[in-house]
Amino acid sequence: MKRHSLLALLDAYTPENGEEENMYLDMIEFIRKNPDCFKRTLLEGHITASGWVLSADKKSVLLMHHFKLNRWFQPGGHCDGDPDVKSVALKEVWEETGIKDLILAKEGIFDIDIHTIPARKDIPEHLHYDVRFAFQSDKDQQIAVNSESLDVKWIPVSEVAKYNDSESIMRMVRKTISL
Template identity: 70%
Template sequence: MKRNSLLALLDSYQPEKGEEEKMYQDTIAFVRENENCFERTLLKGHVTASGWVLSEDKSDVLLMHHRKLDKWFQPGGHCDGDPDVEDVARKEVWEETGIQHLEVLKNGIYDVDVHLIPANKDIPAHYHYDIRFVFQMQDEQPILVNSESRDVQWVPVGEVHKLNNSESIMRMVRKISFL
């Protein structure tokens, strides 16, 4: 069963109490109830993966200004059937920022988030069950901007709130102190 690897990862993860814990429980229920949870054709929602990328000295985080949503986020995207969510997160970081050489800073899941994506053209509003991993960039690498973003920047950790102060983003900022 394709979902078993994700369910095992979720089982070994300890979310923050409160909001993340509820989203974590919702994600487990969603994955168990939907055999096709990795497919974007599941219109009520689907599993996505993203990478929280820190600089070599952990003082900066890589953020992209999302073209469609007009907000700053970490790179990430759809699994499109691939149940290896860590690999999907790595691939999305590479595709959206050009950064290829990454080291895992914490084995397993770094954060879990569920968020509503607004309706767009023929796609109804739906949920992303985002599985997040934390990476550290290795070596100096050039940043590339692709068609999904307006900009990609290294942002000092202490200034992330100026670009996006949502609880979803600030929770990942808080967790940096535990790495």
């Protein structure tokens, strides 16, 4: 069963108490109830994967200014049927930033988040069940902006709140400090 590898990753993960812990339990329930959880054709929601890319010294993070949402986020996207969420996160980082040479900053899942994606065109409002991995990269790698972003740049971790102060992002900032 495709979902077992993700459920095993989640079983090895300890979420923060409070909101992330509730999302963790909701994500496990969603995965167990939905065999097609990795496909975006599941209209109520689907699993996504993203990468929190830190500089080698862990003092900066690579964020993209999302074209459709007009906000700064970590790179990530749809699994499109692929249950290997870490590979999906790596692929999304490369596609959205041009960064290829990455190493894990932390084994296993770094963070999880469930967030609502607004309706647009023929796609109803739905949930993204995002599985996040922490990577490290050399800041000297060339960055490439693609059609999904207005900009991509390294931002000092201490200044992330100026770009996006959502709890989802700030939770990863807090976790970065303890890496």
